Amino acid sequence: MRAAPLAAVLVVAACSGSGAVPRPDAAMAAASGVGLEELTRGRQVYVTSCSGCHRLYRIDEFDRVGWESAVRDMAPKAKLAPAGRDELLGYLRAAAR
Ligand code: HEC
Secondary structure, three states, X not given: OOHHHHHHHHHHXXXXXXXXXXXXXXXXXXXXXXXXXXXXXXXXHXXXXXXXXXXXXXXXXXXXXXXXXXXXXXXXXXOOOHHHHHHHHHHHHHHOO
């Protein structure tokens, strides 16, 4: 069966690739008006606090409004402090489609 190894490669690529949860760069910072360090902290909050109960959703699965409502529901579940929540929102808004 030839499909299995390819599928495994694709799963690894989906989990580790920066495409699913893009790393902030200067262009993202400029377009969003949020500093690169803050965006990077926001991505870190997402990766560490939002993967405990379910898979890490791809950022392009939701638009800004979708992410804002998800964070409203999920920030208490993830027990985020207000600062972490703000950083997370800044990152998601900047990275969302
Ligand atoms: C304590 C467990 C838990 C944590 C931590 C958690 N979630 Fe969730 N999440 C859920 C559950 C349960 C659902 C599905 C039911 C629901 O929508 O409440 C869900 C659903 C979602 C959905 C909706 C998916 C859809 O198809 O509509 C998104 C988006 C999401 N979570 C994002 C996040 C983000 C962002 C964080 C980090 C701030 C996070 N989650 C942390 C339990 C959690």
